[in-house]
Amino acid sequence: MTQDELKAAVADAAIREIEPHLDKDTVLGIGTGSTANLFIDRLGPLRDRFKGAVASSEASAERLKGLGIEVFELNHVGDVPFYIDGADEVNAHLHMIKGGGAALTREKIVAACAKRFICIADGSKYVAQLGHFPLPVEVIPMARSYVARELVKLGAEPVYRQGVLTDNGNHIIDCFNFMIDDPVAMEARINAIVGVVTNGLFAARGADILLLGKTDGVERTAL
Numbered sequence: 001m002t003q004d005e006l007k008a009a010v011a012d013a014a015i016r017e018i019e020p021h022l023d024k025d026t027v028l029g030i031g032t033g034s035t036a037n038l039f040i041d042r043l044g045p046l047r048d049r050f051k052g053a054v055a056s057s058e059a060s061a062e063r064l065k066g067l068g069i070e071v072f073e074l075n076h077v078g079d080v081p082f083y084i085d086g087a088d089e090v091n092a093h094l095h096m097i098k099g100g101g102a103a104l105t106r107e108k109i110v111a112a113c114a115k116r117f118i119c120i121a122d123g124s125k126y127v128a129q130l131g132h133f134p135l136p137v138e139v140i141p142m143a144r145s146y147v148a149r150e151l152v153k154l155g156a157e158p159v160y161r162q163g164v165l166t167d168n169g170n171h172i173i174d175c176f177n178f179m180i181d182d183p184v185a186m187e188a189r190i191n192a193i194v195g196v197v198t199n200g201l202f203a204a205r206g207a208d209i210l211l212l213g214k215t216d217g218v219e220r221t222a223l
């Protein structure tokens, strides 16, 4: 199976996971990226079965609206039963690295509001230790050089993601060659650097359910 077929399989599995829980009051939290897009596409035909969605990026909001799904501002929404999103890396504890598409901050905010985070990923994203994928850090633009120097002190090789502006108007620094021993501690440590908006470690609040696409089927892990 190709990577795209594995992504499609986990998008299908996520639909099966949430479908029994949909009702007219349900507002779903929706992530960003190629895997999340496949999930969004499968939500279209179900649009009359739930109220709408909150999106973690402008791109996902546009895709949802294009399918006739109402998109709400998070400030106007109470309960978010599920947040469904992909990941750049995920480990056995369902800690993740996210933000390859620069959407990490809004993703973390919507995930924080959700009762359950369903991570959908093809098998290549599963790792024993996080850090093979360069860890993204969203920074206030004027703090970029300062934050980069602080990240060097933590052992990272920071690289400014040239030409990328987040939906929040900020910059992204990617931390290369930065294997992470303790994701919960490192998430907090990086977030404590002045000028950091957030980093792409989703460990303090990881996923609750992982749907991992493998050639022999979708493996479901629930914590």
Ligand SMILES: O=C[C@H](O)[C@H](O)[C@H](O)COP(=O)(O)O
Binding pocket: 031, 032, 033, 034, 035, 036, 085, 086, 087, 088, 097, 098, 099, 100, 101, 102, 103, 104, 107
């Ligand atoms: O900022 C982007 C998000 O964190 C994505 O969820 C992540 O990069 C995975 O994207 P994809 O499903 O395209 O691999």
